[in-house]
Amino acid sequence: MTAAVQLPSAPEIWPEAVPYWQGAADGVLMLMRCLACEEHYVHPRPFCPHCGSNRTEWREAQGSGTIYTFTITERAPVFKVPAMVELAEGPIMMTAIVDCEPAEVKIGQPVMVSFCPTDGGAPLPVFRPA
Amino acid sequence: MYPGDAHIVGIYEHPVRKAEGISLAQLHADVARGALEDAGLSVSDVDGYFCGADAPGIGALTMAQYMGLRLRYTDSTETGGSSYIGHVHHAALAIAAGKCNVALITCADNQVASRKFIGLGGVDWRGAPEQPFEDGYLMGPPALYGMVAQRHMYEFGTTSEQLAWVKVAASHHAQHNPNALLRNVVTVDEVLASPYVAAPLRRLDCCVMSDGGGAIVLARPEIASSLARPKVRLRGAGEAVKHNAGGKVDLSYSAGRQSGTAAFAEAGITPADIRYVSLYDSFTITVIMQLEDLGFCAKGEGGRFVADGNLISGSGRLPFNTDGGGLCNNHPGNRGGITKVLEAVRQLRGEAHPAVQVADCSLALAHGTGGSLAGYHGSATAILERV
Numbered sequence: 261m262t263a264a265v266q267l268p269s270a271p272e273i274w275p276e277a278v279p280y281w282q283g284a285a286d287g288v289l290m291l292m293r294c295l296a297c298e299e300h301y302v303h304p305r306p307f308c309p310h311c312g313s314n315r316t317e318w319r320e321a322q323g324s325g326t327i328y329t330f331t332i333t334e335r336a337p338v339f340k341v342p343a344m345v346e347l348a349e350g351p352i353m354m355t356a357i358v359d360c361e362p363a364e365v366k367i368g369q370p371v372m373v374s375f376c377p378t379d380g381g382a383p384l385p386v387f388r389p390a
Numbered sequence: 391m392y393p394g395d396a397h398i399v400g401i402y403e404h405p406v407r408k409a410e411g412i413s414l415a416q417l418h419a420d421v422a423r424g425a426l427e428d429a430g431l432s433v434s435d436v437d438g439y440f441c442g443a444d445a446p447g448i449g450a451l452t453m454a455q456y457m458g459l460r461l462r463y464t465d466s467t468e469t470g471g472s473s474y475i476g477h478v479h480h481a482a483l484a485i486a487a488g489k490c491n492v493a494l495i496t497c498a499d500n501q502v503a504s505r506k507f508i509g510l511g512g513v514d515w516r517g518a519p520e521q522p523f524e525d526g527y528l529m530g531p532p533a534l535y536g537m538v539a540q541r542h543m544y545e546f547g548t549t550s551e552q553l554a555w556v557k558v559a560a561s562h563h564a565q566h567n568p569n570a571l572l573r574n575v576v577t578v579d580e581v582l583a584s585p586y587v588a589a590p591l592r593r594l595d596c597c598v599m600s601d602g603g604g605a606i607v608l609a610r611p612e613i614a615s616s617l618a619r620p621k622v623r624l625r626g627a628g629e630a631v632k633h634n635a636g637g638k639v640d641l642s643y644s645a646g647r648q649s650g651t652a653a654f655a656e657a658g659i660t661p662a663d664i665r666y667v668s669l670y671d672s673f674t675i676t677v678i679m680q681l682e683d684l685g686f687c688a689k690g691e692g693g694r695f696v697a698d699g700n701l702i703s704g705s706g707r708l709p710f711n712t713d714g715g716g717l718c719n720n721h722p723g724n725r726g727g728i729t730k731v732l733e734a735v736r737q738l739r740g741e742a743h744p745a746v747q748v749a750d751c752s753l754a755l756a757h758g759t760g761g762s763l764a765g766y767h768g769s770a771t772a773i774l775e776r777v
């Protein structure tokens with residue numbers, strides 16, 4: 261089984277991203293959505309990278325998605341399976357797959373969000389097989 | 391303005407691979423001197439200077455004082471390892487516009503000797519807004535490129551054997567380069583036997599890490615004609631940036647698709663006209679992606695294109711990186727763009743090693759991908775012509 265071997269370092273929290281990390285602490289994946297073009301986007305910023313509108317809102321993501329791509333880094337001190345996950349809402353985000361056998365991870369595999377504690381900071385959203 | 395109004399008149403590659411006892415500023419000055427001597431020019435002729443973030447201090451200002459340059463044009467464009475190919479483009483534009491007569495480009499790094507291992511030489515990632523959302527998941531660049539390779543395999547059926555052929559070809563060339571870090575010829579089986587770093591990428595799918603650097607001198611055509619060196623002109627160039635587009639990620643292509651299209655349009659030629667290519671080879675997958683994006687083969691066909699030694703000079707259909715490239719020769723500051731231009735110029739001059747020299751090499755292409763194929767990157771393409 262694959263889990264974090266050592267704790268990842270705490271993420272730096274930019275003012276514009278506070279709700280994302282607060283959500284992670286509460287066990288919820290937060291996403292930003294544009295009220296003008298209605299697209300979700302990553303990473304958090306107070307304007308839409310698709311259309312430029314500053315009419316945006318925070319939304320709770322469903323927390324489900326599929327693996328877009330991944331790699332296996334056996335010697336990495338923290339995550340053995342860095343990955344990109346395509347969220348149900350559309351955006352593809354950088355993350356890691358946990359609670360899995362690396363050799364069994366596949367592109368297209370359904371996954372659910374989970375949260376990995378960090379060294380003294382907000383937890384990092386990670387994903388495990390659904 | 392037309393970039394063809396500028397010629398590359400001087401080049402130099404530092405032979406050092408671990409720069410013990412040499413300061414970063416001195417490395418830049420060493421490569422500058424080498425390229426100016428190659429051109430038959432001196433520091434006093436330089437009135438334009440181009441550098442990336444690998445130059446110390448404030449870059450152009452710091453190096454102008456250190457080298458004694460008297461400048462009327464500077465450009466510190468930073469697009470990672472592709473910076474210097476962009477600098478060639480910018481220098482040609484500046485010369486064509488009359489903003490400078492002799493342009494000097496330098497790249498250097500000494501982080502292997504200084505054991506800093508800060509990644510992309512000179513770049514401080516603090517403050518980059520994506521870092522908290524990406525960095526904690528990854529152990530360095532191989533993980534990013536491993537994800538690109540994994541997706542390429544999924545979408546197009548690319549195989550580890552095909553990736554390995556890129557390294558095999560580079561090693562065939564590096565055996566003739568006395569300065570190359572890895573001079574032993576390797577086989578596909580040997581690449582496949584090397585341990586995974588970021589699966590599906592293995593150790594031998596990755597470039598070397600080295601110190602060193604290089605420099606390029608461009609000049610107005612009248613100045614170039616007064617010098618004793620073979621003339622190489624920039625016939626077309628293009629640049630482009632690609633990023634994660636708010637999460638609309640598509641790892642199947644790079645910004646090279648745009649920069650290559652622009653360069654070929656400006657040059658008025660097609661990929662079939664190119665006799666030699668210098669392709670950024672941070673990893674074997676990088677080469678395969680770029681071949682597709684530049685139009686040397688259809689998207690998804692890169693793996694089949696490179697198989698069976700098709701990148702080996704003398705026997706393959708498209709000789710590449712005949713100095714051994716980043717995969718075998720050097721990769722100063724993790725910035726491979728400058729050496730891509732240097733070997734393309736050697737080929738056009740007929741000054742490559744005889745064992746790898748392409749016969750009648752009249753048109754060459756140098757292309758770089760700076761940053762990360764899986765994240766944001768800047769692509770720069772330069773089409774160079776012997777005149």
Ligand SMILES: [Zn+2]
Pocket residue numbers: 294295296297298299308309310311312313
């Ligand atoms: Zn929008």
